[in-house]
Amino acid sequence: MPGSLPAYQPGQPDFSILRLGHIEYLVTDLERSRDFYVDVIGLFETERDADHVYLRAIEDREHHSVVLTRDKAPGIGHFSFRVSCEEDLNRLAHRFESLGLPIRWMQPGEERGQGRALRVQDPFGFPVEYYSQMEPAPWLLQQYHLHRHGCPTRLDHLNVLMPDAQAGFDWYTRELGFYCAEYTAARAPDDRVWASWLYRKSTVHDIAVMTGRGPSVHHAGFSLMEPMGVIRACDALGSAGYANNIERGPARHGISNALFVYVRDPDGNRFELYTGDYLTIDRDQPPMRWELDDLRRQSLWGAPPPRRWFEESMTVHDIRGGRMQPLADPAIHAIPSYVE
Known part of the structure; x- marks a missing residue:
């Protein structure tokens, strides 16, 4: 644990x-x-x-x-x-x-x-x-006759990849005033932050900063009202001909406790539909640490992620000319946890 x-x-x-x-x-x-x-x-x-x-x-x-x-x-x-x-x-x-x-x-x-x-x-x-x-x-929250399928409630969080997630953790917490709900670190003697779940609103995260080829965005996460929303979203995707766009899940994360499914849009952009995380109102609560070799951090239960979930992410633009930013390799490497 x-x-x-x-x-x-x-x-x-x-x-x-x-x-x-x-x-x-x-x-x-x-x-x-x-x-x-x-x-x-x-x-x-x-x-x-x-x-x-x-x-x-x-x-x-x-x-x-x-x-x-x-x-x-x-x-x-x-x-x-x-x-x-x-x-x-x-x-x-x-x-x-x-x-x-x-x-x-x-x-x-x-x-x-x-x-x-x-x-x-x-x-x-x-x-x-x-x-x-x-x-x-x-406000459409109580316009129930308009709700459809998974019915996302809000854009909840973003997950980004960068070569040095420790530097990302330091930037967001020290420079921008974010709090940390949970994080993953390698065991001593290295003990560097490999990933962190950082927040300003009172949920598990507004942004997660992870080690990987970057700068890139792994996914955006949309909150759902309740667990059946995940099933309804999958049903809608399947019946509309997008069953193969369901990339991972349904399953439950160890980190955040959320029930989730990951989806790719018609262009391959990734997002997560997500419900069941917890409040972080007490900001003096110490962040929870997960060891890098504890695979329950990714899936408390559910099938292992496919290899592409680790290896593919979304490139980002330069604000000055609209060019895609070049990617750099990570400073440390995660323990592989996909099925070959």
Whole structure:
């Protein structure tokens, strides 16, 4: 079983990140992708233009939590965090500029429904956006007659890969003020963080930082209302001809305790449908440690992940020119846990 370490002290920056905001998936066929995410998965379209479709889930009160963008190849355009106020954006810009990081100001409406926003290429190469204001959208939580299939409630978290996950842990906790719910480390004498589940809202994570070829995004996770939502989502995928897009699960994670299924969209972009994790309201609670060789961290029960779940991830854009960021190999390697 996992152990724990004494409580650590995250940084106390002069800005406040509230939660994960939205993610931009790059897709090659915009209409096909829109139909997949809306008609099969159960997200809702808020607005569209020639090259974008803006989607939200039933708990969302903002314009969007997913952007589908037409592009030549799949991947991730950017992901975002919401901050508490406009002044936080200025504080973040000052901090990033002092570190020599590339930034770009996004003007109101440049991304539909969103106010002024700040994009940065973070120290690891990820295109990250920060915003404080977005147009409201009708709340669909109690519009039960509109709910379909798995019916995602919100964009819950993001899982990213980078060559040095210890450096990623330090950046998010010390520089950005994230808390840690759980982490994986190799046994002594190395004892470096191999992966960490970090949060600002009071759930297990807004972002998980893992060791791997990066910068890349492994998946975005959407929360569901209850466990049968996972089964209904799989039924919808199967009956719509997307059974082979179910990549892993249903199963239950050791880390986070969540019941899950991983899905690939028509372009191969990956997301997770996820329910049953726990609250992290007591922020002085020490994070839970899992040993790297304890495979229950990945699956408390369920079939082992396929090899591609470990080896494939989504590339990310450069904020300045739209080029895909080159990948670097990890500094340490995980113990293989797929079936050959």
